[in-house]
Amino acid sequence: MTAYESQHSTHESQTPSRWIAVFSLTMGVFSLVMAEFLPASLLTPMADSLMISAGQAGQAVTVTAVVALLASLLVTSVTQRLDRRHVLLALSVLMIAANLIVAFAPHLAWLLVGRVLLGVALGGFWALSAATVMRLVSEHDVPRALSLLFTGVPIATISAAALGSYLGDMVGWRNVFLLTTALSGLTLVLQYFTLPRMAPGRPTPLGTLVSVIKRPGMAVGIVAILLVFCGHFAFFTYIRPFLEGISRMGINELSSTLLAFGVANFIGTLAAGYLLERSLRLTLLLMPLVMGVLGWLLATLGGFSMGTDIFMVALWGFAFGAVPVAWSTWITRVVPDEAESGGGLIVASIQLAIALGAAIGGVMFDISGVLGVCATAGTLLLAAAALVLVGVRTRPIASTDSDAVAAACL
Template identity: 60%
Template sequence: MNESVSRARPAWGAVISMALGVFGLVTAEFLPASLLTPMAADLGITEGMAGQAVTVTAAVALLTSLLISTATRRIDRRHVLLGFSMLLVASNLLVAFAPNLTLLLIGRVLLGMALGGFWTMSIATMMRLVPEDLVPRGLSIMFSGVSAATIAAAPLGSYFGDLFGWREVFLMAAGLGLLALAVQFMTLPRLAPTGLTRLRTLFDVLMRPRIGLGMLAAALVFTGHFAFFTYIRPFLETVTGVGVNGVAVILLGFGVANFLGNYVGGWMVERSLRMTMILMPLLMGTLGVSLVLLESTPATDAALVAIWGLAFGAIPVAWSTWLTRTVPDEAESASGLLVASINLAIATGAAVGGLIFDLGGALNVFAASAAVLLLAALMILVGVKTRTLATA
């Protein structure tokens, strides 16, 4: 195994292994949503208590994203990434065989560590696997694993849970993790640590010119999206007036469009990163306004939701590329800050959206989401700068 991969020769096999890892991690993250009822019944707990499996994963992922670069600063990144895939397998096995809530939550803690750590390392790793001009393409391939998991995890988890049982579904997820681990073992090169990151480095990176503003803008984009996405089902049921099957079809359309958006985003970023960063939240904000103001019909709302999914597919690719170009010397620390910002944004969007929903309904949630996204687009336009690639 070579010490490192030359950036003149893209290591697409390793990139695909990263996408498999992402698919396994996000699938495991989403599974409880479709299996909550049988999990709670089997363990003799309430669904609310079983739902803490999601909460603890997100909390640990946020904490891990801030600490992992410092904790592993002297370890080969190949070994660290393989370790995260091992944690994924161990987490799913522990959940599958958990006799009580305590062991189930311990299993989900392991998943949170794997999620937060893998995401923090992933962007810096991509910078070392492919040439700089191909980083957006590599990131779009990796993030397609997220979209594929978004499409597949909930419906397949529910289907196989009814067919075989919820524990067997987590055993399948463990098998998926083993597949990712095997492919990563075969394709990831040795990646010696490139710096001695300390906790102080996080603060130093955040204090660089315009980095803090960029992180805030990214957090606003993700907050606006998750306020919208968390409450899309009640909107479709109460405003659009579709039933469960209609909701499923519209969400499938969102997922497929989101998958395509990863590749569209990679193509756009290669041509103009700054335009992509501005245009996508501007489009999403406009779609939010349209959902509030236009006459609601199933066909219209399905189209608007699908276009939203396409636009959001480009967001992770764009912001990850911004990070690789803005803080190339401290990509791991900057990734940790970005992952922490996104996790905080997910929690904020869901929590504030819930408060607005209880007070004013789904239309007001979408109006607030649109306002946040339009503010983010304006902030990016005025204050967030991007570095263009040097041309030969």
């Protein structure tokens, strides 16, 4: 360990818990995820206003995900010498600018510019979030802090779907994005007054990503992440056709079921901290196992009883609520020395899995209908559980000297 690393480690170990700062990061998660998924609930009025097709308006979501994937891999390296407080505040400013540009976009080009900026903020924030939490709270409190951080995701998802469409009808889609801008501004103020100065750690050249993924067991973990999120989003993308076509739900039952999914997802996120304090490996294994079994049950028993379908969908939401928290905790455990680079790899993997899951689900939907989607999702999730059981490590994975040399050269 170098003198710098020793001093840095000692300083971080003495950092007191800052739960208000963690909450400010949760606000950041909520604001970013809300902004990311708002176009899905405002697609028709956005397309009409900008005089474009719904498909073109839908690219507002796609471009954000693609840019977030790239940003998650690059931001930690590009900002390696900057105070993490300043980087996080800059990303929040970028989020505000992105929402303002979208709110006043006169045509598609400006809409996409705003969404590109949001993608940079989204990918950069997610890449830094787990490592930042590690520096704000004690090691024992990391699972609980990550659980708090991720509660912003289900709340934002529900809000984007329900509030987005409701407020869009009341005040117009542009004003919805202005309200999101105001929320982003509140987040920036809270972060400004609560986030402490956080000196950058060791320099993280781009080669660090290569050296991290080359560590024994890391590639297996990344593949497991891809399978889990790919399976989930294959199902979730087509949950509405399942509930309408197989469960034969009307609009009221559909809305209630999606709300139940969101509430259960929120509870699962809160429960994740409790589960992870007891066993990280069991949580990583149990959640995809439960979801995989549910996928096959929905494929074989779906439509038998509406009440049973609602229960299984809600249970799926609960199980998935713990998944992002569990894998973020995993990366802080196995590569604590490169948590930022590891966080970037996870974010990139998730963004890729979202795209792959939707694509695989679409192919299966065309081939065998929504029941085929459920079976495919279940298979992917069971494969993820099997991979966790036989190949995923939960103890720190040390880097080799050759990896360190290779990273430094890139």
